[in-house]
């Protein structure tokens with residue numbers, strides 16, 4: 577009775593990556609996407625793909641395709657009250673870089689590759705409208721096309737890759753845990769903005785964060801996330817308020833002198849959402865499982881990584897008709913271990929608080945010591961977990977560095993390789 581081994585809803589970053597990985601493992605896959613347009617793309621994104629996703633992108637052959645589309649290998653300059661911390665050599669054993677490529681390029685590229693993968697039945701223009709649950713297990717999915725024709729698909733595994741408002745999670749009763757985001761977020765893309773040698777910049781203020789991310793074709797995204805008290809000025813004049821905010825930063829960019837490409841985008845309320853990643857017969861990946869404050873640019877990497885964790889945990893078992901729900905528990909455990917620390921830390925900052933002294937300690941230490949800067953950038957790139965980053969030995973080393981630096985009263989010592997570059 578099974579129509580496909582795996583049925584995936586959502587043909588964006590997470591869904592396409594998972595579909596390709598399952599199909600390459602020899603499984604039959606239905607990939608259901610409600611948007612019929614092959615060139616559709618996600619508009620709410622600032623396009624920074626963290627380095628933690630590089631192994632998955634390479635495995636899928638997407639790293640090469642991204643570079644061929646002009647994707648920029650991202651490196652970060654971080655401004656703190658101790659000055660600039662510039663990303664240099666990466667922490668040993670960690671991915672070298674991520675990419676900046678606008679979604680208008682990235683999404684059609686991933687989708688085209690998935691649609692052309694043998695073993696995937698690509699179903700654009702179809703919406704998931706219901707789940708069939710038998711003996712407590714998700715056993716079937718109802719989809720509907722634009723004419724209203726319904727079809728029932730039955731899989732061994734069903735996957736919700738349908739974004740933060742996940743319909744599949746709702747049908748399956750997987751309720752999100754929600755924590756507030758006290759800051760609002762505005763951004764726009766510009767041509768002709770100082771590209772900073774292709775390096776991304778982030779200003780980490782006490783109240784909020786601003787950044788510029790250079791992408792392909794000389795287009796740079798500029799963004800600000802700030803406390804709600806500053807919202808009226810942005811609502812009144814979004815472009816002028818964004819330009820004023822960024823121009824006031826140390827070495828801040830002059831948006832007024834650049835050409836804006838597309839609208840100024842803003843949103844006021846975007847709480848952090850986290851759902852249980854599985855229930856029998858069903859897994860959630862990408863934003864459907866975890867959608868956090870976008871200021872950290874983690875969503876695409878988490879989407880790609882969770883797709884890989886799911887296929888690694890379950891593909892063999894599905895192929896051999898083994899106990900899928902046990903394999904799903906392995907996936908849920910992996911998801912939790914890898915992302916719970918990041919999710920907690922991001923949600924905590926989104927509460928609107930100022931920096932904790934421990935965070936200040938790690939930033940100050942990184943401004944003085946290239947080895948500690950490498951750890952900070954690996955954490956920001958999400959290839960190093962919170963527990964490892966904040967391990968007692970790391971904190972002790974940071975405290976010693978800061979103490980030494982303060983006693984010496986010297987300027988932060990930055991990585992000479994980066995300074996020279």
Ligand SMILES: Cc1cc2nc3c(=O)[nH]c(=O)nc-3n(C[C@H](O)[C@H](O)[C@H](O)COP(=O)(O)OP(=O)(O)OC[C@H]3O[C@@H](n4cnc5c(N)ncnc54)[C@H](O)[C@@H]3O)c2cc1C
Nearest residue numbers: 586588589590610621622623624704738739862863875876
């Ligand atoms: C303002 C903003 C800035 C961001 N900036 C960054 C950034 O710089 N870097 C980063 O990594 N992340 C960023 N993100 C987050 C990132 O955009 C998401 O995390 C990422 O797109 C998640 O991918 P996904 O595949 O899980 O879901 P989505 O990209 O949301 O895709 C879900 C797909 O499911 C389809 N779908 C939904 N419902 C159904 C249904 N019922 N039936 C069929 N199909 C359905 C949709 O059409 C869509 O194609 C940002 C987010 C916001 C809001």
